[in-house]
Amino acid sequence: MSEHVVSSPEISIPHAPSSGTGRIWKVFWLLSVVTLVELVLGFGLAKHWYGDPETSHTAILFVKGALCILSLAKAFYIVSVFMHLGDEIRNMIMTIVVPLCLFIWFIAAFLWDGNSWRNLKNTNAGSRPAQTEQHQAKPVDKDAKK
Amino acid sequence: MSTTALPTNTKWWNGGRSPFNASYGKVMMWYFLMSDAFTFGAFLISYATLRFSLNGWVDANHVFNAFPFFGHENLPLAFVSLMTFILIFSSVTMVLAVHEGHHMNRKGVEKYMILTILGGLAFLGCQAWEWTHLLTGEHFVLVNGTIDTMNTTVSHNPWGHFAAQDEVVKAMQNTSPEILRSMVMEHDHSATAASLQNLTSADLISKINLNEVQVAHPGPPSFGSYFFGITGFHGFHVFSGVVINVVMYLKTKLGHFDQRGHYEMIEKAGLYWHFVDLVWVFVFLCFYLI
Structure with missing residues (x-):
């Protein structure tokens, strides 16, 4: 247990090896429980809410948002404990985490685009010849231009 | 954080030492994984964009409802849960191998590397079954x-x-x-x-009893291209991770890391293996859950 860990000469301050595996098992149980919760939510999503036209879109969106947040939590624990990024010095963490913030724009912009594409298709807005019934409803038209 | 014992006049950027207090190989492994994250991210975002542009998609609980040896039993998400837990568990054995490496315990590293490799192979086997089931099921x-x-x-x-x-x-x-x-x-x-x-x-x-036979309309063809493309790319990562882990196991067995005086290669292989698990978290979210 007490061997001195020799590592590459670039490392000024060797990391003291952790003594126990308690933290690893704690994260394992945490990941398992979060996965089970995700499965229950995902199962309910399709089984009871998709098929039912009464379900509000907000409720479905809420559950999907919860699933995304739970997945991000799992990702955080895998990266910070299993990959030991949490034990690295702050500057190194930042060179990895800051570029990943591009994903915020990346996801928002593309999903917005996909949504707009669907609106255009559904309303025949854009280049297709106008069809009277679709252009009577003003809110739809407004929506399509978004 | 290990910055507490730092002398105040340490010149981090004068060369000869890593400003991040980590070896070159490990830092570069992190940057490679970051770039790989962008690759997977681009694939998943492309999939999400396409899905947002369509009025309907497929019901994952309906597509993924089979389990080996259970025939036509309706078991939604059961098999993919098994795959997820296999991957989580092999992540744990990997981090335990890294832990044993920190303590220079060769036998421990060998044991946990074997378990990690078996986990990886089990996952690949499951994926092969799932693909076959989808490709051949009429x-x-x-x-x-x-x-x-x-x-x-x-x-x-x-x-x-x-x-x-x-x-x-x-x-x-x-x-x-x-x-x-x-x-x-x-x-x-x-x-x-x-x-x-x-x-x-x-x-x-x-x-023909139509209450027993289900006939569906065709769904969006892009489902198959995205599903096989992205899970295939992930499966390829699992496969290369298994190959890397086998190499690491053999090098451990041959005592290379004991000669070198540290088990940092196990840490680097571990980073890659955990990344594979990390990507699965999001593949699982995007294809099976939502």
């Missing part, structure tokens, strides 16, 4: 007024919404006897191809 689909069978491939998707019964009744009139025979056999397990051989289409139609 489903009845209503296309152009007739009923046909379709597999799940990169260009075919039989998982659209179910066709209404009156539509199916109409389409059966134009359907080939071969398809009608398989529709009968779908629910009447006493029937065989030979026993139905001489029946006319009208006789076959009268034998």
Whole structure:
């Protein structure tokens, strides 16, 4: 247990090896429980809410948002404990985490685009010849231009 | 954090030492994984964009409801949960191998590397079964007024919404006897191809119980391309991770890391392996849950 860990000469301050595996098992149980919760939510999503036209879109969106947040939590624990990024010095963490913030724009912009594409298709807005019934409803038209 | 014991005049950027207090190889492994994260991110975002642009997608609980040796039993998400837990568990054995490496315990590293490799192989086996099940499973689909069978491939998707019964009744009139025979056999397990051989289409139609046979419209074909593309790319990462882990196991066994004086290679292989698990978290979220 007490061997001195020799590592590459670039490392000024060797990391003291952790003594126990308690933290690893704690994260394992945490990941398992979060996965089970995700499965229950995902199962309910399709089984009871998709098929039912009464379900509000907000409720479905809420559950999907919860699933995304739970997945991000799992990702955080895998990266910070299993990959030991949490034990690295702050500057190194930042060179990895800051570029990943591009994903915020990346996801928002593309999903917005996909949504707009669907609106255009559904309303025949854009280049297709106008069809009277679709252009009577003003809110739809407004929506399509978004 | 290890910055506490730092002398105040340490010149981090003067060369000869890592400003991040980590070896070159490890830092570069992190940057490689970051770039790989962007690759996977681009794939998943492309998939999400396409899905946002369509009015309907497939119901994952319906597509992924099979389990080996359970036949036609409806077990939604059960198999993929198994795959997820296999990957989580092999992540734990990997981090335990890294832990043993920190303590220079060769036997411990060997044991946990073997378990990690087995976990990886089990995952690949599961994925091979799942792909085979999707690629070979035939489903009845209503296309152009007739009923046909379709597999799940990169260009075919039989998982659209179910066709209404009156539509199916109409389409059966134009359907080939071969398809009608398989529709009968779908629910009447006493029937065989030979026993139905001489029946006319009208006789076959009268034998079909539409409450037992599901006929769907084709779904968006992009489902198969994205599913096989992204899970395939992830599976390829798992495969290369297993190869890397086997190499690391052999090097441990041969005592290379004991000679070197540290087990940092195990840490680097571990980073890659955990990344594979990390990507699965999001593949699982995007394809199976939402």
